[in-house]
Amino acid sequence: MGNGRSPCCDKSQVKRGPWSPAEDLRLIAFIQKYGHDNWRALPKQAGLMRCGKSCRLRWVNYLRPDLKKGEFTKEEVETIMKLHEAFGNKWSKIASHLPGRTDNEIKNAWNTHLKKRLANKKTSEIDSNENQMGKSIAPSFVSSSKPILLNETLNPVIPTVGNVFGMNDSEVAMIKDPEEDLVMKSFDEFVNITQNSSQLSTSVSSNVNKSLQEAEKPNSVVEIPLEVDYDFWEILDNMPTQTNDVQLGQVGASNPPNVGQEGVQDAETKKYLHDLGNDFGLGATNETNKDLCLEKNNAVIELGMIPQPFEFYEISSPESDSDIDLGYVHWWSSWPQNPGL
């Protein structure tokens, strides 16, 4: 393609890598309220230091409310196998026949599991030369009586704040303070409603056309059932766009330390929490204009410039009335006040 096209964005000016919970919530809230007519402009309007592509990918593959997560049913696997045979690596086309599934998810599933299964199947077919098609079409890890897991995820994931943010109930309870509770509640309500609105059929292969019709329905924007008024945006405003690199699904895992567990008072955890507190303006020093990131060893490193204070364009949210660097205020602020500490 000749000299190639210019980059979609200035990569030195955007954040890359894993998304933080605050970024996710900001993206969700923005899209639910304003939609995503223009991905390129969205990050700026939403106050995200991401390129539009990254936002789109995050939304489409992970945050979209109508996503089914985690497990492929036998019917879905059969459909994937059949459609791949017909279309090849046309993942988006295959995904269009599987409501709630993304092309990325299907692609990953294919590359990690199904391709091997198909190879094994063909090998065994050659070996046995028997009419085993019906039995072998689905991978052996598929249960016909129960949804199956391609990895070790559990039951269908209902995206609540807790599980979307990778926390158990006690951890969710721990982080609650009045402000955050409102955000959490908003998010939970949003998710519950959108879940209800998107309970898509899992019976796929039985009626591909029906599924296709479903898939071709335009994604309706499901409003956050809570009145998204000034309070909501104010809370979002107070959330940093770049928190620590605590990614969804990783909070509560080995890194960072799980504050919900007993015996968390080891030095590393304390240091982590101390740093976290500082990071969000709760500790002694709130160094401005620096983004801090916890590495594996919990050493604090600087990532670079933090985003500008959150600001929606053409949104009537009142302007922040202070010079406080909003990018640091009160996200996870209850952690240091955790009774267990």
Next chain:
DNA sequence: AAACAGCCCAACCGCGGCGAA
């Protein structure tokens, strides 16, 4: 318990398609 290897998947990258100017 530590080191290593393989697996898995979220996220990134570059390109093609397509519509608007």
Next chain:
DNA sequence: TTTCGCCGCGGTTGGGCTGTT
């Protein structure tokens, strides 16, 4: 008709997780 810019697709990668030695 050409050029430009955005969106979406498919391939690839990086790093966390898990199992094995």
